[in-house]
Amino acid sequence: MTAVTGESPVQEAPVQEAPAQEVAAPEAAAPLAGNGVLGQPLDSREDPQLLRGEATYVGDIDLPGTAHMAILGSPVAHAKILSIDTKAAEQLPGVLKVATAADFTDVMPLPCIWIPGGVESHFPPHPYGLPGARPVLTGDAVRHVGDPIAVVVAETPRQAAAALAAISVEYEPLPVVTLAEEALKEGAPQLHEAVPGNLNAYWTCGDKDRTDAAIASAEVTVELDLVNQRTINSPIEPRGAVGDYNAATGEYTLYASTQGPHNHRFLLAALVLGIPFNKLRVVAPTVGGSFGTKGYLYPDMPLVLLLSKALGRPVKWVDTRTGLMNSTVQGRDHRQHVTLAGTRDGRITAVRATSYANLGAYPSTIGPGVATALMGRSISGMYDIDAAFCEVYAAFTNTVSLGAQRGSGRAEAAFLMERLVDRYASEIGMDPAAVRRKNLVPKEKFPYDNGLGWTYDSGDYQLNFDRAIELSDYAGMPARKTEARTRGKRLGVGIASYVAICGVGPSTRMSKEGMLGGTWESANIRVHPTGEVTVTVGSASTGQSHGTVFAQVAADELGIDPDQVQVYEGDTLKAPYGQGTYGSRSYSMAAPAVALTARKIKSKLVKAGAVFLGIAEDKVVYAGGKVYEEGNEENTKTFAELAMAMWYGWGLPPEIEPALDETTHFDPPDFNYPFGTHVAVVEIDELTGETEVVAYTAVDDAGNIGNPKVVLGQIEGSILHGLGQALMEVAEYDDNGLLVSRDLNHYALPRAFDAPFFTLDKTTTPSPHNPLGAKGAGEIATVPPAAAVVNAVVDALSDLGVQHIDMPVTPEKVWRRLRGESQ
């Protein structure tokens, strides 16, 4: 933006509500008859303690008697382990235990619970020994730098770390492969005996014959070879875990930086340790960011529990940054060969993609699903295309395991489609905005089957698109390009639209997608005798202000003050089941569970109100946090009076149980599909090749929003994350499989000066699939920025004949292109 002082353009941008879509909504999607606190930008109640540094993260937990664990990761990417000698380490001061794979032979490997292609062949769900699954510690061979070989537990963290250096491991080097496409070639190094050819999955969606035919007979076809580079999520808090075994009760407690404490409890108790479910408690304290990486099962989690039991003391492990870079799941990493077909006048007729996905050395908890379904079923984006097909080869290589990353799958899909649309527009000499406008799924076609497996629930893509084009001053770009040239800058503009599947999910639908595990969410509401309310949810925040937003949902529905509502989550002992926070699902999965539970409370209060007011039930009105007699508001009971009366239970007829305590398990009929259009404007310095994002406009549609202040922050952070992938972020492996970008000196994250204030707006199309009309919001704005920026860079360089440039768009790459060098 040009305005750099004073109030942000964010606040100045016109925020107009789009007219709500007239979608055939089930009864559950009736508008809330609440008190209006939902949808308000309330201050986050979590913020004061965060600002005072009083929140407890896992690294801050200090249980009495704690011992400290350090993990020995492999220094080489691929080798047989010939021997491990731990004797010297065991003699060092403070060392309590050194353990290797031989100490954990009765522990199951870490399960992969998203198996591309469906779970039917794996039912009953029992993924023990899944080919290639990661053991708790590796004993036979190492398969990536950082592969855990041994652990030390000592009195202090420094003693534990020092002892790692005294463990001596003898390796027999094996050849290394770090690229998926290379790993699938004949003669490539083999990672797992049980997985010949390194192929974890060949997965397809769409109609291949129809797509091939459409491409063969098309007036125009364009092709691109794309690299969606591997990136590292880099939450600022590295992961950590504390295990605490209680010998008196036989109970295990795991404190961990996790997005899904219930899910981790399930995986650990049922699938890895084989301990009674009711003897494992998992607690997520305050979690310092996640973006997808902290929903996975890692070796440290079972290790701290087992070692706590072995030593009779709490065992704590906190990762280093380099440790995180070499162990926590990484994201993206597709090499794609893609084709788009269309008419000379701009009608897209087909899209086809072949993608090589790099799963890393072991299948992570849900990595294979991220690399296939989340990407492939999304490739047609916002467009109404007659024929589409995607195939993914998901391969093992000598790199860190692949997992989710903010916008996972959907960002990769948007990148390929939006690059293709620009390439096509260029080929037929049509404006990229006009091509997009011509192909948007029309409003009257919803629900829309995209032919790749998703059915979009609702949307007004034209309205959203037009607003973004108008707000970005797209029409004024030619003049700005001319002006920029006078300053030695090349200005480019790039558009990217997207549809993001969110609201995972409908459990049956997810089972067909290959997910082992219920993906519903639950909520409990307990109304205390004094009228205060406790909400507990199965979800778990990693910085999304759940305590504020879920209180708004309950307060709105019950017609009470949100300050009366306290929210608890993140502790399996206290909260009802739920999968946790990932894929932007909490507000469209857990919040609806809260709303439906509040409706159960209200419904009970209407029945009981009839008794307390001495009138027929159909004369009872519940509004504004009280019940009263229709037409006679003086005959009334407040919420607090009702709460006390229900607690006493005096005078209730047998069909009404005393007390107010209800639970709902919400399993939606289908996913929800937020969408949006982003426009990036970049300036490229002719002399240095440096790309600066000078303006960025985003119009997103996440349905009805619970707290605009919270969502604004998520949108802004998401956009910068996407800009990071476009301009600077890459997990770089050398030919030996060494992760060069092993810390934040070697891996560039966007800093505060890397973007201007954004111009933001929204449209609002409620989803019919949940009672709040909500769609996912948290990460959706990460989906299009990489495509928007690369489109803008290619636009700025188009007169040089540049048709594509790989991410990250570094100054050197651009500088070379400015001087006529090819990619």
Place this chain on the structure above:
Amino acid sequence: MDLSLNVNGRPEQFAAQPNELLVERLRDGLGLTGTKVGCDTGQCGTCVVQLDGRSVKSCLILTAAAAGSEVTTIEGVTTPGGELTGLQEALRQEHGTQCGFCTPGMVMALGELVGNTADREAPTEPEIREWLTGNLCRCTGYHSVVRGVQRACSAAREKAPAEPATTAASGQEGSGR
């Protein structure tokens, strides 16, 4: 070696190894866990504290090198559960935090900037962004933090237009942390 520090106005005396980092003393030795460790290489800024009034990265300084100094950590900025400072309040109003892991370091780094602007022109947006260079945040995209600083500076100027700055160091020296 025996060392002493004045931490949040309290004298502390202790024995420390020569290679002990200040952040280790604060977190592990004194239990002041508001100061965070995020990167091991001085890049992320979660460990920023104020040393004799200047913001420094406590993972890049030995405890021994700080001996005899005045150290202020996030715990020294407010009392537990107490009233927020002007900067903290402004960040709260702009929701300049999400997961909060980078937040204490940001408050300590920005406190120096905001504390010095009551008697001069409010810092420009580029100046604020430059000042934030040493602090990484993955959640917010920094925008809400920048707005929070703008709000805090305006509030500080409205509240006490004539009051001199409370901290001695100049806020003009950029991000030399």
